[in-house]
Amino acid sequence: MTQEKKSGEIVAIPEKDMKTFKRGLVLFVVYITAYALFTIAGTVRKEILMTRVFDMNLGIVGGMLIIASAIIIAVYYNWYAGKVEAEA
Amino acid sequence: MSYTFQPIAFGLFMIITALTLGISWYAARQVKTASHYFVAGGGVKWLVNGIAFAGDYLSAASFLGIAGMIAFYGFDGFLYSIGFLAGWIVALLLIAEPLRRCGKYTFCDALLYKIEDKGVRLAGAVSTLVVSLFYLIPQVVGAGSIVQPLLGLSYEVGVVLVGALVIFIVATAGMVSTTYVQFIKGFLLLIAAFMLTIGVLWVAGLGPVEFIAEIIDTSALVTPRGTMNGALFMAPGIKFTNPLDFASLALALILGTAALPHVLIRYYTVPTPADARKSTVIAIAAIGVFYMLTLFLGLGAMYFRTVDPANQNLSAPLLAEFIGGEIFFGIISSIAFATILGTVSGLIMAAAGAIAHDIWTVYLGHKMSDQETLRMTKITAVGVGIAAIILGIIAKGQNVAFLVGLAFAIAASANLPALVSVLFWKGTTARGVELGIWTGLASSMGLIAIGPTIMGAGAIFPLANPGIVSIPLSFIVTFGVSMAQKN
Numbered sequence: 001m002t003q004e005k006k007s008g009e010i011v012a013i014p015e016k017d018m019k020t021f022k023r024g025l026v027l028f029v030v031y032i033t034a035y036a037l038f039t040i041a042g043t044v045r046k047e048i049l050m051t052r053v054f055d056m057n058l059g060i061v062g063g064m065l066i067i068a069s070a071i072i073i074a075v076y077y078n079w080y081a082g083k084v085e086a087e088a
Numbered sequence: 089m090s091y092t093f094q095p096i097a098f099g100l101f102m103i104i105t106a107l108t109l110g111i112s113w114y115a116a117r118q119v120k121t122a123s124h125y126f127v128a129g130g131g132v133k134w135l136v137n138g139i140a141f142a143g144d145y146l147s148a149a150s151f152l153g154i155a156g157m158i159a160f161y162g163f164d165g166f167l168y169s170i171g172f173l174a175g176w177i178v179a180l181l182l183i184a185e186p187l188r189r190c191g192k193y194t195f196c197d198a199l200l201y202k203i204e205d206k207g208v209r210l211a212g213a214v215s216t217l218v219v220s221l222f223y224l225i226p227q228v229v230g231a232g233s234i235v236q237p238l239l240g241l242s243y244e245v246g247v248v249l250v251g252a253l254v255i256f257i258v259a260t261a262g263m264v265s266t267t268y269v270q271f272i273k274g275f276l277l278l279i280a281a282f283m284l285t286i287g288v289l290w291v292a293g294l295g296p297v298e299f300i301a302e303i304i305d306t307s308a309l310v311t312p313r314g315t316m317n318g319a320l321f322m323a324p325g326i327k328f329t330n331p332l333d334f335a336s337l338a339l340a341l342i343l344g345t346a347a348l349p350h351v352l353i354r355y356y357t358v359p360t361p362a363d364a365r366k367s368t369v370i371a372i373a374a375i376g377v378f379y380m381l382t383l384f385l386g387l388g389a390m391y392f393r394t395v396d397p398a399n400q401n402l403s404a405p406l407l408a409e410f411i412g413g414e415i416f417f418g419i420i421s422s423i424a425f426a427t428i429l430g431t432v433s434g435l436i437m438a439a440a441g442a443i444a445h446d447i448w449t450v451y452l453g454h455k456m457s458d459q460e461t462l463r464m465t466k467i468t469a470v471g472v473g474i475a476a477i478i479l480g481i482i483a484k485g486q487n488v489a490f491l492v493g494l495a496f497a498i499a500a501s502a503n504l505p506a507l508v509s510v511l512f513w514k515g516t517t518a519r520g521v522e523l524g525i526w527t528g529l530a531s532s533m534g535l536i537a538i539g540p541t542i543m544g545a546g547a548i549f550p551l552a553n554p555g556i557v558s559i560p561l562s563f564i565v566t567f568g569v570s571m572a573q574k575n
Contacts, residue, residue, distance in 0.1 A: 014189075017185070017361075024180075024181035024182070025181070027177075027181060028177065028178070028181040028182065031174070031177050032177075032342075035170075035174050035338070035342060038170075039334070039335055039338040039339075040335075042167070042324040042331075042334050042335075042338075043324075043331040043332065043334050043335045044331060046323055046324045046325055046331075049163075049323055049324060050319060050322075050323045052304075054297065055297050055298070055300075055301040056297060056300045056301060056304065057304060057319070057322055057323065059163050059166075059322065059323055059324065060163070060166070060300060060322060060383070063163075063166055063167075063169070063170045064380060064383075066170050066173075066174065067169070067170060067173050067376050067379055067380055068376070068380075070173050070174060070176065070177050070372055070376055071372055071373050071376040071377075073177060074176075074177070074180055074368070074369040074372040074373065075369060075373070077180065077181065077365075077369070078365060078366060078369040081362070081365060082362075085362065
């Protein structure tokens with residue numbers, strides 16, 4: 001049994017937050033692309049991740065960079081969202 | 089490996105456990121309504137919630153399981169650290185703020201913010217229950233593993249002990265207590281990981297880069313699984329011999345976080361969507377730093393050979409004993425135990441909410457007062473706790489990070505397609521969501537059942553993690569059914 005409610009948006013992003021959401025989508029695509037490339041390399045070209053970089057290998061350095069970039073993206077996104085909220 | 093009773097470690101364990109129970113007892117006095125019980129009244133500060141997120145997420149799998157996985161499988165274990173954190177980007181950029189706008193108590197509330205549909209309510213509640221139970225198993229396995237060397241008790245006694253303590257916590261104070269336990273524990277865990285990492289590098293007499301370089305450069309590296317080339321140990325392929333297993337796990341980890349019911353309900357504990365976002369950022373920073381450190385914990389355990397060949401999950405506590413003796417071992421093990429108490433509490437909260445709120449109250453239509461709802465939820469929590477104890481005893485000996493990886497695959501398959509389509513696509517229909525959830529649940533669990541985890545060498549499905557098949561399948565069904573209905 002389905003019952004339509006009167007209130008609520010179908011797409012849960014209010015118009016005033018769309019600018020922030022779109023910026024988030026761009027960051028999401030960038031991050032996912034990096035993660036996907038890392039995963040594909042580990043899946044089909046393992047030797048790439050064995051390449052020596054900074055005395056370690058690309059797998060370890062790449063993994064650390066993916067973790068660090070998640071933190072940087074999170075801090076930047078929060079700063080951007082706060083700025084947009086303040087302007088509004 | 090045999091273990092004996094260690095009095096100092098036992099004393100520290102008692103202090104930390106008593107502190108955890110004391111917080112629960114104190115917090116229980118604030119619980120007056122169902123809203124207080126389920127979501128702490130929606131009044132938790134974002135900083136507290138962020139660290140509590142980290143406390144929830146850095147479960148036995150992270151502290152015990154990943155360290156053990158890296159000690160035994162090198163780089164393939166580190167993949168868990170990378171993937172577990174990557175999932176938080178999905179949570180931050182896509183889920184956090186919209187979910188806070190739409191939900192009330194449970195995962196189903198967010199799915200049904202636009203329409204009320206009994207089929208979706210039931211599917212979402214069952215999915216919450218299944219994912220929570222799958223996530224509970226590794227936690228109690230971790231508890232049983234820890235109690236053995238810490239108290240000299242058997243694995244089974246450890247599982248029963250943690251089950252009883254958690255039932256007490258959840259049945260008294262709910263989300264208020266769980267939040268503050270996780271907040272304190274999250275801080276303790278970060279400090280413990282820092283101390284252990286510094287200890288590893290100090291005892292090895294090497295800097296962080298030199299330490300990793302030495303392992304890679306060792307041509308005959310002695311690992312718990314035999315002697316091998318260090319460069320191979322630090323490259324993909326030791327655990328995931330089938331390359332698609334690597335990809336399947338990576339997919340499940342990145343999409344699973346934002347679909348875990350006990351993570352999702354924590355978004356309802358803060359006052360506004362902006363607070364949900366800020367608390368996610370705090371969580372990402374805390375969890376990210378912790379996962380970088382897990383590499384040194386795991387490699388440290390391998391380097392100093394502080395591993396129990398029969399139990400990968402003890403690598404971090406045994407490393408602590410090697411570095412700092414019984415006191416450090418007691419501190420690390422007690423924090424790990426508190427970690428498990430907190431995480432299990434959150435999981436039982438999510439499962440009990442699904443049964444009491446979604447199925448009993450809404451789906452079956454039992455009208456209850458706030459007090460009756462609270463009583464019903466607490467009774468349910470006791471039942472879920474007992475189920476967790478039984479399942480934990482059955483799953484003895486499994487690596488907890490691996491088991492959590494399976495829970496992520498089920499969550500990503502059953503919950504994420506439904507959540508994403510409801511939040512972002514106008515064409516979503518109730519039947520599309522309902523069938524998508526059932527498809528994700530059935531396919532992920534079915535593939536686990538016929539895969540190597542259950543069937544061993546005679547497996548019909550070759551991958552240990554089903555995500556690469558079950559997640560796209562659930563998305564296809566959700567969108568396909570919705571589009572067919574619209575047409």
